[in-house]
Amino acid sequence: MAGTFVVYSDKTAIAIELIGFCRGSGKRAVALAFDAAAAQEYAARGAERVLLIECGQNLPEAYAKAVAGVLEREGAEGFIVGSTVRGREMAARVAGYLKWPLVSDVSKLVCEEKELVTERPAYGGAVVQQERVKLPAVVTVPAGKFEPAATSGAGAEVVTLEAQPDERTVLLERASVEKQGADLGSAEKIVCAGMGFAKKEDLKLAFDLAAVIGAEVGCSRSVAEERNWLPTDVYIGISGATVKPRLYLSIGVSGQVQHVVGIRDSRVIAAIDLNENAPIFKAADYGIVGDLYEVVPALIEALKNC
Amino acid sequence: MANVIVCYKWVIDEKDIRMNPDRSVDTSRAQRKISEYDKNAIEAGIRAAAKLGASPVGLTFGGTEAKQSLKDALSRGLEAVYWIGHPAAGTADGLLTARVLAAAAEKIGDYSLIVCGEGASDTYARQVGPRLGALLDLPVVTAVCDMEIDGEQLIATRKLEDCIEKVKVSLPAVISVLPEINEAPVPTLKAVLAAGKKPSQEFTLQSLGLKEEELQPGTSVTGVLAYVMDRKNVILKDGDVATRVKEFVTYLKKEGVI
Ligand SMILES: Cc1cc2nc3c(=O)[nH]c(=O)nc-3n(C[C@H](O)[C@H](O)[C@H](O)COP(=O)(O)OP(=O)(O)OC[C@H]3O[C@@H](n4cnc5c(N)ncnc54)[C@H](O)[C@@H]3O)c2cc1C
Numbered sequence: 196m197a198g199t200f201v202v203y204s205d206k207t208a209i210a211i212e213l214i215g216f217c218r219g220s221g222k223r224a225v226a227l228a229f230d231a232a233a234a235q236e237y238a239a240r241g242a243e244r245v246l247l248i249e250c251g252q253n254l255p256e257a258y259a260k261a262v263a264g265v266l267e268r269e270g271a272e273g274f275i276v277g278s279t280v281r282g283r284e285m286a287a288r289v290a291g292y293l294k295w296p297l298v299s300d301v302s303k304l305v306c307e308e309k310e311l312v313t314e315r316p317a318y319g320g321a322v323v324q325q326e327r328v329k330l331p332a333v334v335t336v337p338a339g340k341f342e343p344a345a346t347s348g349a350g351a352e353v354v355t356l357e358a359q360p361d362e363r364t365v366l367l368e369r370a371s372v373e374k375q376g377a378d379l380g381s382a383e384k385i386v387c388a389g390m391g392f393a394k395k396e397d398l399k400l401a402f403d404l405a406a407v408i409g410a411e412v413g414c415s416r417s418v419a420e421e422r423n424w425l426p427t428d429v430y431i432g433i434s435g436a437t438v439k440p441r442l443y444l445s446i447g448v449s450g451q452v453q454h455v456v457g458i459r460d461s462r463v464i465a466a467i468d469l470n471e472n473a474p475i476f477k478a479a480d481y482g483i484v485g486d487l488y489e490v491v492p493a494l495i496e497a498l499k500n501c
Numbered sequence: 502m503a504n505v506i507v508c509y510k511w512v513i514d515e516k517d518i519r520m521n522p523d524r525s526v527d528t529s530r531a532q533r534k535i536s537e538y539d540k541n542a543i544e545a546g547i548r549a550a551a552k553l554g555a556s557p558v559g560l561t562f563g564g565t566e567a568k569q570s571l572k573d574a575l576s577r578g579l580e581a582v583y584w585i586g587h588p589a590a591g592t593a594d595g596l597l598t599a600r601v602l603a604a605a606a607e608k609i610g611d612y613s614l615i616v617c618g619e620g621a622s623d624t625y626a627r628q629v630g631p632r633l634g635a636l637l638d639l640p641v642v643t644a645v646c647d648m649e650i651d652g653e654q655l656i657a658t659r660k661l662e663d664c665i666e667k668v669k670v671s672l673p674a675v676i677s678v679l680p681e682i683n684e685a686p687v688p689t690l691k692a693v694l695a696a697g698k699k700p701s702q703e704f705t706l707q708s709l710g711l712k713e714e715e716l717q718p719g720t721s722v723t724g725v726l727a728y729v730m731d732r733k734n735v736i737l738k739d740g741d742v743a744t745r746v747k748e749f750v751t752y753l754k755k756e757g758v759i
Contacts, residue, residue: 287595294596297626298720318513318515325722365670366666369666442758471736481749485745
């Protein structure tokens with residue numbers, strides 16, 4: 196299958212996975228970079244051609260119109276973009292300028308002769324939507340979907356392009372956010388606190404349990420956003436963190452789909468909840484129906500003694 | 502007076518969706534609502550309009566049932582709503598939706614700002630706002646969690662995965678806002694009553710200059726399946742707490758996770 200796909204992500208690691216996807220689909224991978232270091236990396240990691248737009252302190256998204264022009268000049272039939280905030284904006288603006296279809300956040304992506312076959316979540320993850328889209332098209336792809344391209348010996352040519360940004364947006368300030376809570380993405384075990392807790396002080400039970408088994412503490416969105424009991428960067432779900440620990444253990448989390456979609460890749464899901472009909476039990480491997488104020492202290496004791 | 506246009510979607514309420522054992526999805530009995538994220542977008546649009554001395558107006562593209570959304574939208578403080586009700590909305594993707602909304606925005610005219618929710622609560626594709634910006638060739642800011650108006654400029658705070666950015670954008674512009682930008686108030690009874698007296702206007706696709714052949718989506722949906730969780734579902738509910746806890750621990754040990 197001949198043809199060219201242009202790849203972009205503001206996260207270098209994702210871009211390298213997407214180059215892997217293009218090569219695996221028999222496409223010529225042209226990587227787009229906004230800084231020289233990333234460009235060198237792509238050149239060594241399987242891209243057949245690397246286009247560098249030096250944007251300095253600017254926003255890559257401000258070059259969306261220029262990027263649409265680049266895609267046309269390259270004769271690209273696909274724009275494969277990493278699903279991040281920046282990537283999604285770039286993808287949608289470029290799709291808008293080119294009037295190409297765009298499938299966002301695909302969970303599956305297969306390239307056929309003249310089409311992409313995709314799957315993506317809908318209704319907060321309760322539903323899987325399968326789609327077909329004719330090339331040329333744009334897709335955004337989350338991290339971890341494809342194997343990174345292998346290191347290529349020769350190293351591709353890096354071409355620096357002059358491009359005109361949209362000067363109507365100006366970046367005033369960029370501040371990295373310091374993680375306030377645990378890094379849940381890489382946690383081996385997670386204890387997750389839900390609205391079943393009556394008071395903020397009672398969260399101590401969750402932290403005590405976490406300490407006994409060596410887990411990090413996360414929560415549902417309501418605990419972070421409505422109650423402000425824990426920092427927003429530790430809430431799990433479609434609008435929060437996606438986690439894949441070996442053990443996810445929830446306490447007083449009802450298990451609405453928007454939450455559960457963030458824990459699906461956990462190896463073992465366990466839950467404690469008062470309500471035996473809580474949806475979390477349908478999503479769980481093991482569950483205890485009971486009052487957390489009785490169950491958790493008993494569980495802590497049992498775990499200490501084993 | 503200039504307009505601040507807020508785009509919103511009249512979506513199926515996800516809690517009314519039924520999943521059949523064969524993984525088919527039944528939405529036939531589902532109620533509809535304004536997409537949750539768009540409630541925050543409406544509130545953001547109203548606040549921005551107050552600062553700009555502009556009029557906050559709603560815009561929605563949906564099936565014929567979208568008409569039912571007008572009162573709810575108006576009770577949230579919008580001064581007028583423009584709507585397009587067409588069966589093509591049922592299979593519309595971002596390409597088609599943005600095309601229709603762009604044509605409608607041009608028809609409404611004289612806008613200083615277009616506000617969208619970051620994504621719709623059904624598809625959550627997060628593409629219509631930035632696409633709309635491209636079609637109108639306007640500057641775009643997505644993932645906005647805070648904003649200030651400074652004369653003809655808007656200063657937006659955006660939330661990315663690992664950083665916060667402050668961006669200055671000249672108006673007119675398109676922004677898409679995150680739900681944390683504000684708390685969308687529940688409309689008061691007075692606002693609900695007042696909504697009945699506010700104007701709404703239907704745009705036909707013809708009046709927007711769109712032809713039938715321009716109503717094709719770019720993607721075709723070939724399947725809609727319930728997501729199934731394949732889990733062991735061992736739920737301990739009988740016996741005293743100590744017994745249930747003991748059994749629970751035994752299982753987790755066997756799995757080698759504690
Ligand atoms: C567009 C959208 C996006 C969303 N994104 C997210 C997201 O990313 N993450 C997220 O988490 N949510 C998200 N939500 C919210 C989600 O729908 C739920 O409202 C939320 O997850 C509920 O949190 P919870 O389970 O802690 O609270 P609840 O649903 O109130 O559940 C509390 C549970 O505690 C149990 N309980 C009460 N008392 C006790 C006790 N003494 N002992 C044991 N159990 C007890 C109850 O039986 C109940 O099951 C989103 C919603 C929308 C509409």
